[in-house]
Amino acid sequence: MGRDLALSAGMRNDSLVQRSLTERVIGCAITVHRETGPGLLESVYKACLVIELKARGLEVATECSLPLFYKGCQLEVGYRADMIVDKAVVVEVKAVDTLAPVHQAQVITYLKLTGCPVGLLFNFNVPMLRHGIRRVESRAIGDGIERQTDVRK
Numbered sequence: 001m002g003r004d005l006a007l008s009a010g011m012r013n014d015s016l017v018q019r020s021l022t023e024r025v026i027g028c029a030i031t032v033h034r035e036t037g038p039g040l041l042e043s044v045y046k047a048c049l050v051i052e053l054k055a056r057g058l059e060v061a062t063e064c065s066l067p068l069f070y071k072g073c074q075l076e077v078g079y080r081a082d083m084i085v086d087k088a089v090v091v092e093v094k095a096v097d098t099l100a101p102v103h104q105a106q107v108i109t110y111l112k113l114t115g116c117p118v119g120l121l122f123n124f125n126v127p128m129l130r131h132g133i134r135r136v137e138s139r140a141i142g143d144g145i146e147r148q149t150d151v152r153k
Helices: 003-036 042-055 099-114
Strands: 060-065 068-070 074-075 080-085 089-094 117-124 133-137 145-149
Touching: 003 089, 003 133, 042 089, 060 068, 060 133, 060 145, 074 099, 074 145, 080 099, 089 099, 099 133
Parallel strands: 089 117
Antiparallel strands: 060 080, 068 074, 080 089, 117 133, 133 145
């Protein structure tokens, strides 16, 4: 029983660390959006977000190639995540009229391929960024996604 409690406490700590990290990333995205507003190219928002994340001391890998394997063979299909922050958060940046289900499916796929526990999907083409944020969590239940959270509040 003590081991179960220790495991549970460890999971809570991991969850708190993930929440804190995603809050920092969201804060960086909000700063970028406040400075630039909607209407720019996706590539501009990506570049600005990388600058903001690094300025806050976060490790950022960009245009991360994601290998996909089928029956032991690596497929050259060209999946690329926009960013992975601190080796834990997949970040996808969009500048579209509205987020579509395919955008969230893209983040889910990237979570599966990277093993990262959480992903953030940002649509910068909105008047207030909080309306363009989706947070997706991956839980170790096979390849399934246990919970998806809309951060609009």
